[in-house]
Amino acid sequence: MKHIYTGKTKDVYELEGGNYLLQFKDDVTGVDGVFDPGANTVGLSIEGAGRAGLKLTKYFFEVLKEKGIPTHYVDADIEKATMTVKPAEVFGKGLEVICRYRAVGSFLRRYGLYAEEGQALDAFVEVTLKDDEREDPPISEDALDMLGVLTKDEYKVLKELTKQIGNVVKEELAKKDIELYDIKFEFGRTGLDKQIVLIDEISGGNMRAYKDGKYIEPLVLEKLFL
Amino acid sequence: MKHIYTGKTKDVYELEGGNYLLQFKDDVTGVDGVFDPGANTVGLSIEGAGRAGLKLTKYFFEVLKEKGIPTHYVDADIEKATMTVKPAEVFGKGLEVICRYRAVGSFLRRYGLYAEEGQALDAFVEVTLKDDEREDPPISEDALDMLGVLTKDEYKVLKELTKQIGNVVKEELAKKDIELYDIKFEFGRTGLDKQIVLIDEISGGNMRAYKDGKYIEPLVLEKLFL
Numbered sequence: 001m002k003h004i005y006t007g008k009t010k011d012v013y014e015l016e017g018g019n020y021l022l023q024f025k026d027d028v029t030g031v032d033g034v035f036d037p038g039a040n041t042v043g044l045s046i047e048g049a050g051r052a053g054l055k056l057t058k059y060f061f062e063v064l065k066e067k068g069i070p071t072h073y074v075d076a077d078i079e080k081a082t083m084t085v086k087p088a089e090v091f092g093k094g095l096e097v098i099c100r101y102r103a104v105g106s107f108l109r110r111y112g113l114y115a116e117e118g119q120a121l122d123a124f125v126e127v128t129l130k131d132d133e134r135e136d137p138p139i140s141e142d143a144l145d146m147l148g149v150l151t152k153d154e155y156k157v158l159k160e161l162t163k164q165i166g167n168v169v170k171e172e173l174a175k176k177d178i179e180l181y182d183i184k185f186e187f188g189r190t191g192l193d194k195q196i197v198l199i200d201e202i203s204g205g206n207m208r209a210y211k212d213g214k215y216i217e218p219l220v221l222e223k224l225f226l
Numbered sequence: 227m228k229h230i231y232t233g234k235t236k237d238v239y240e241l242e243g244g245n246y247l248l249q250f251k252d253d254v255t256g257v258d259g260v261f262d263p264g265a266n267t268v269g270l271s272i273e274g275a276g277r278a279g280l281k282l283t284k285y286f287f288e289v290l291k292e293k294g295i296p297t298h299y300v301d302a303d304i305e306k307a308t309m310t311v312k313p314a315e316v317f318g319k320g321l322e323v324i325c326r327y328r329a330v331g332s333f334l335r336r337y338g339l340y341a342e343e344g345q346a347l348d349a350f351v352e353v354t355l356k357d358d359e360r361e362d363p364p365i366s367e368d369a370l371d372m373l374g375v376l377t378k379d380e381y382k383v384l385k386e387l388t389k390q391i392g393n394v395v396k397e398e399l400a401k402k403d404i405e406l407y408d409i410k411f412e413f414g415r416t417g418l419d420k421q422i423v424l425i426d427e428i429s430g431g432n433m434r435a436y437k438d439g440k441y442i443e444p445l446v447l448e449k450l451f452l
Contacts, residue, residue, distance in 0.1 A: 093339060110363040113319060113355060114373040124372055129339060137336040140366050146350055147340040 008042050009053070009205065015084065019074060024050035024081040028205055028218060035218060040132040050081040052222035053203035057083065059226060060169060060202040069164055070197040072190060088188030088199050092149035094130035095186065097158060099123055099166030102181040104208060123163045157196045158187055165198055173209055176225050178216065183207035234268050235279070235431065241310065245300060250276035250307040254431055254444060261444060266358045276307040278448035279429035283309065285452060286395060286428040295390055296423040298416060314414030314425050318375035320356035321412065323384060325349055325392030328407040330434060349389045383422045384413055391424055399435055402451050404442065409433035
């Protein structure tokens with residue numbers, strides 16, 4: 001097992017046979033000790049955070065599998081906090097794709113002239129570049145195409161998958177009276193036909209979820225939902 | 227003649243009969259006394275700046291008229307530094323539409339991970355909201371549509387007009403060996419059929435133009451070009 005990459009919340013290893021192993025860590029993104037799913041720095045470390053994130057990820061990736069929505073997921077070992085995944089290449093140096101159901105966070109900071117806090121949004125999709133130095137700038141379909149990050153056809157697939165997966169997560173959470181405000185995904189190309197699949201994770205650290213109008217912390221989400 | 231609005235670089239008056247009069251001022255946008263066409267504040271005042279801007283605007287708007295590209299332009303009085311225009315409503319609270327031929331300015335600040343300074347761009351179009359408080363955030367076609375600023379059909383027209391007009395300005399400048407790096411436009415809806423037309427101005431203050439690799443100051447551009 002060969003160590004490939006050390007991420008903020010995961011380490012990546014290459015397995016015999018070509019698959020990869022994601023080791024979920026107890027670090028979560030945030031600023032000054034306060035969790036923020038949109039932050040680019042590790043804000044704090046919480047015991048059990050890795051395992052909690054993996055439990056949610058396993059749950060959602062298996063629901064997606066049942067529904068025939070493609071992901072890189074193979075299987076997961078909760079005890080070891082590891083997930084086995086198929087190899088996938090990211091778009092350019094990595095993208096985040098956000099699906100929004102309510103106007104909060106960076107959407108509101110940018111478009112507050114036209115949107116009120118908490119206003120309903122109809123599965124609005126936007127893409128940001130993973131670029132810590134430039135604070136993950138939003139980028140348009142045209143710019144992604146022009147800069148060679150992804151083609152217009154790939155953008156269509158990405159947007160459609162994002163809405164589908166966002167809606168699956170939203171419906172799942174709604175079963176426990178939890179409301180999804182927004183969620184971010186990562187995608188990659190896999191296999192010889194470069195199929196676009198969901199990669200990374202689906203956990204409290206990737207979404208804003210609310211119950212009775214109150215924000216649910218990522219670790220609380222796992223306890224409340226599973 | 228009724229005073230309607232005091233802008234950063236222009237005052238607006240309503241004329242008898244329904245047209246409007248734009249009074250070009252000697253104030254230009256910038257920061258700390260240095261001109262910057264992308265800035266949101268008046269940086270300095272230069273004698274003759276209003277008239278110079280109007281001369282270029284008159285020139286370009288008349289070229290566009292000959293080519294059948296719709297604008298709000300009626301006529302101009304250089305001596306008085308005024309321009310008569312047809313009434314037009316802006317999109318939402320105002321948009322800026324940028325056409326880029328080289329990667330500089332905010333494009334490079336956002337997408338520097340994928341673009342080199344000065345790299346050629348193929349008439350790349352992007353839209354920003356006019357919102358001083360939020361530093362004119364870029365906005366996607368989907369967000370413009372969702373927030374009710376403009377429809378998808380209007381976006382198509384806006385993008386196509388932007389490329390057409392950008393290319394006209396680029397070709398005009400090229401006749402004097404001046405290279406257009408980027409230019410920003412404003413558009414509005416006019417008449418009962420809400421036709422989309424170019425409004426505001428086309429002058430040194432709206433573009434970055436270079437000669438022999440050196441940036442041309444707005445007032446120098448007028449002297450060099452006309």
